[in-house]
Amino acid sequence: SYVLTQPPSVSVAPGKTARITCGGNNIGGKSVHWYQQKPGQAPVLVIYYDSDRPSGIPERFSGSNSGNTATLTISRVEAGDEADYYCQVWDNSNDHLVVFGGGTKLTVL
Amino acid sequence: QVQLVQSGVEVKKPGASVKVSCKASGYTFINYGISWVRQAPGQGLEWMGWISGYNGNTYYAQKLQGRVTMTTDTSTSTAYMELRSLRSDDTAVYYCARGSSGELDYWGQGTLVTVSS
Numbered sequence: 001s002y003v004l005t006q007p008p009s010v011s012v013a014p015g016k017t018a019r020i021t022c023g024g025n026n027i028g029g030k031s032v033h034w035y036q037q038k039p040g041q042a043p044v045l046v047i048y049y050d051s052d053r054p055s056g057i058p059e060r061f062s063g064s065n066s067g068n069t070a071t072l073t074i075s076r077v078e079a080g081d082e083a084d085y086y087c088q089v090w091d092n093s094n095d096h097l098v099v100f101g102g103g104t105k106l107t108v109l
Numbered sequence: 110q111v112q113l114v115q116s117g118v119e120v121k122k123p124g125a126s127v128k129v130s131c132k133a134s135g136y137t138f139i140n141y142g143i144s145w146v147r148q149a150p151g152q153g154l155e156w157m158g159w160i161s162g163y164n165g166n167t168y169y170a171q172k173l174q175g176r177v178t179m180t181t182d183t184s185t186s187t188a189y190m191e192l193r194s195l196r197s198d199d200t201a202v203y204y205c206a207r208g209s210s211g212e213l214d215y216w217g218q219g220t221l222v223t224v225s226s
Contacts, residue, residue, distance in 0.1 A: 086154055097156070
């Protein structure tokens with residue numbers, strides 16, 4: 001089945017830019033969605049179709065996707081951005097319609 | 110506004126079954142599918158399967174085939190997920206989420222299912 005690979009952790013200082021990657025074979029040919037999950041809460045969609053933001057999500061959150069890597073970028077990081085982030089694709093070519101990456105813990109220093 | 114409200118905490122013994130409900134509101138139920146996603150303690154998100162809100166067609170993750178059944182009741186805009194032959198490694202928070210062919214844009218609050226003797 002299709003595999004999405006994320007770094008387990010990323011650390012960034014407040015006010016700096018965080019980049020969280022999601023690797024997959026020719027992922028640039030798929031649509032990638034990103035979720036933020038804070039402890040004890042359900043995931044929240046922060047980026048869909050590679051780079052679109054749902055209403056209510058700050059412009060500081062952006063996404064890109066090309067080749068074998070998709071990237072979630074968080075600019076001017078705030079303490080409240082500390083969370084787990086998951087990438088996801090819809091892939092009807094194998095036994096999992098929905099595939100998640102393993103998740104990345106973003107720590108704000 | 111769109112809401113998915115799930116049923117409450119469940120504690121089950123190994124070998125038992127559990128059925129979790131997900132009541133949708135704020136949108137036309139038959140226009141979207143529902144995915145079920147679970148998260149074991151301290152672990153990542155695991156997709157379990159998907160059901161069409163329109164015709165009840167289902168698609169299950171291969172590892173759960175034979176143990177999971179997803180259904181809907183369009184009269185009440187409610188989706189259900191039943192998992193049988195529970196094991197300790199089924200202990201997890203179970204989420205329903207709206208989506209059909211791309212993103213999962215709204216999620217339920219989660220239902221903790223604990224499997225313990």
